[in-house]
Amino acid sequence: MSSPASSVPVVQRNDDSFEDVWDEIVWRGLVHVSTNERELKELLAGGPITYYCGFDPTAPSLHLGNLVQLLLMRRLQLAGHQPIGLVGGSTGLIGDPKPTAERTLNTPDVVAEWVGYLQGQVSRFLDFEGDNAARLVNNLDWTAPLSAIDFLRDIGKHFRVGSMLKKDAVSARLNSDAGISYTEFSYQILQALDFRQLYREYGCVLQTGGSDQWGNLTSGIELIRRSESASVHAIGTPLITNSDGTKFGKSEGNAVWLDPALTSPYAMYQFWLNTDDADVIDRLKVFTFLDRARIEEIAGLVETEPFRREAQRTLGFEVTALVHGVAAAEAAIAASAALFGQGELASLDAATIAAAVAELPTATVVATTTVAQALVDTGLTKGLGESRRAIGQGGVYLNNVTVTDADADFSGATLESGHAVLRRGKKTLAAVLVS
16 A cells, blocks of 8 residues: 655644643534543643554555544644554454444454554654654554453453443444444453553553544543543544535545545545535644634635635645645646646646546547547537537537547547546546547
8 A cells, every 4th residue: 555755744842832732622623522621621731641542454544534533643742742553453353333234354464464554654644753752553462462361350340231331332233233243342342451551551641533432432431440540531523524414434435545546646635625615614624734824814715705715725735735745736736727728638647647537437449539429428428410519619628629620539649547538618527548
């Protein structure tokens, strides 16, 4: 899997960072649920603490839901606190309970391979140097040596089945036709063990995660309270949802992945470019490091000049640059402009072109196929007569050049990827793959 350089900010903390960070993450809408707010605010303002977030390798890449956690971790590190990124080599073998059905268990070899991919992705968002250098850990290191007897005696005894049954993820499955296996039922104990292990070894006192993980987060708090007689904290971030209110994540089959081999930089840029006006300012707060003054300035433009889509274009560039690097973000913008006649398609590299045309209607033709026929093959027209009329009216473009001859073919017209781009009018596009 690919690991391009990112443009995540370096640690540059001022003397007020500890004091400001709680108000900052609240303003950005990153706190959906938490332990005691007053205590958390004091904890984060009182000097450096160690905190962690866990990521399970249930897929070969992280996605936008995970990006929320990565950026929260980065914000806390920028404020001077010390992060631990945990990739779950053991919890990834189990999988946390989905609301609807049992997970398919992946083989240990697959999980181990995915652990490596995710560790690389997590590492790009954290700083591993300096006084608050990040750590990267794998929970398989402390769970693999545990015997079943030790697990039940030393850890399981601290849990009450009644409380475990009340967790949202568990209760949802108990009330479904699928039920829940003992394997997934026990997941919350494994995650709780992680928090206790990191508390004991590194003094970790805060765990962050998605609000849908709140039951697992609080399991760790309870285990530390019972076994260590200590108080620790948790922050649950809001879930990112689609405009229809459904969760945006890999379980729903519509994930935007952080690996460019699974979601190209162009596709990621386009995703953000299509953000609704009603959502775009909230997305800028969560997914970018733009300061409050700049975001409020952009919010004013959404109100006064929404047609310019300044907010969406800024969001698309900032997030794509964070994940894939500035060069990839600029290439995605150039491809987007070139598709609609505002740039040179021939200047784009093969990978960028292929990603840009991936979502377009596509027809495969031979080089001698006429443009008129290709318009029909791609669905841009309903027949050759309509094709000829459109060309005669000057409304058809091949690679952004006006087509004047309906019998022109694709000889010498392919771009570096082997594609050609047909456009009818200003916005109706199709791709032609010339074999």
